[in-house]
Amino acid sequence: MIVAKTHIKVSLGYFLLAALLGVLLRTFVVAPMPINYRFIVHTHSHIALLGWVYIALTTLLYHLFMDKLTLDRKYRRIFWFTQICLIGMLLSFPFQGYALFSIVFSTLFLFASYWFSAFFMKYTPKSFMGTKAYICAKTALWFMIGSSVGPWSLGAIMTVLGPESIWYRLAIYFYLHFQYNGWMIMALAGLLFYLLEQLQINVPTRTFRSFFRYTVLGITLSFFLSILWTAPGFMYYILGGIGAILQLIGFGILIKICLVNRDVLKSALSRIQFNILKLGAFLLLVKMILQLLTALPYFANLATTVLDFTIGYLHWTFLGVITVGLFFFLEFFGLFKLSKAAFTIYLLGFIITESLIFYRGMTAWLGWTMFEGYSIFLALGSVIIPSAVILIFFQSNRNSTS
Secondary structure, three states, rough: HHHHHHHHHHHHHHHHHHHHHHHHHHHHOOOOOOHHHHHHHHHHHHHHHHHHHHHHHHHHHHHOOOOOOOOOHHHHHHHHHHHHHHHHHHHHHHOOOOHHHHHHHHHHHHHHHHHHHHHHEEEEEEEHOOOOOHHHHHHHHHHHHHOHHHHHHHHHHHHHOOOHHHHHHHHHHHHHHHHHHHHHHHHHHHHHHHHHHHHOOOOHHHHHHHHHHHHHHHHHHHHHHHHHHHOHHHHHHHHHHHHHHHHHHHHHHHHHHHHHHHHHHHOOOHHHHHHHHHHHHHHHHHHHHHHOOOOOHHHHHHHHHOOOHHHHHHHHHHHHHHHHHHHHHHHHHOOOOHHHHHHHHHHHHHHHHHHHHHHHHHHHHHHOOOOOHHHHHHHHHHHHHHHHHHHHHHHHHHHHHO
């Protein structure tokens, strides 16, 4: 437990760094500084995905499935090797963007993720092997491994076709899609089934199989939504749409499982935990509806031409669905303390920034008038999120030392 709590504090530290870099990016628009904006964007995205989300998820998986075994020394080697990769990216991306050192550390991180995946699959106790939680967690890790095809292909694409090729962007979108739809959301599903199993809630095997098949096939097919900006044949719109619909069906099955066992969940969860769980479900539903809309040619073109809609969607996914999901599981399994005040502040920052981002997208789409001082309000709204993370960090630290 002590190791897991310490590692979660490290992940929160990365979250704080990523949030502060977000503030820096939005302040840059108001008051230009001697930084390379594009390089900071790369740093911000890598630290958010690979620092905060990856470390939090892998720590949860280790803590829940393997912490009672005598594997601390082996696990710590993987953890500290991962930290070297992250610190290397943190010290290289802001100054050179995608260049020698940042590429080296990013590549080493891929090996770190393979190392953890092999470690998890090898050492997870046999008692977990047939559980629904383990099946989802293992599938999530395979999605993560599969997503690395994108980064591995970039070198060849840049050498042969150049960074302006559509294949360059497709490789990045392939990586991102299977990271957040495959690895991250599937891992959160695995954590939810772990929670249900711990509460002795029996999910019929047939129901789980339906959820699993619809969701995995949906994740796979919905990748085609990420290629619609290339204006492919109509069949790709259909395949992407089917993928989005299948994911919605899988989500519906998961919601039905929770509703059937609502009384058990409500009695086992604190009030704030139950409310966060409901909020996470709502955020995921909206994400999936937005994803389904992009299967329609009009909205696919809109998402391509209005950058703020894409940015808003990505932030909705990472700051909304995934981060709120992580908050829920970290709080429930006792790895940090989340007060009502801290979560309210975080949610306020999320709502303000998302509203402003989508508002700017609406002005580009519908010709609305942009109000004066927009960039200042967005920069100020962005400060709220790191403020909430700082509060969570100190409350958790005080709770662990009391």
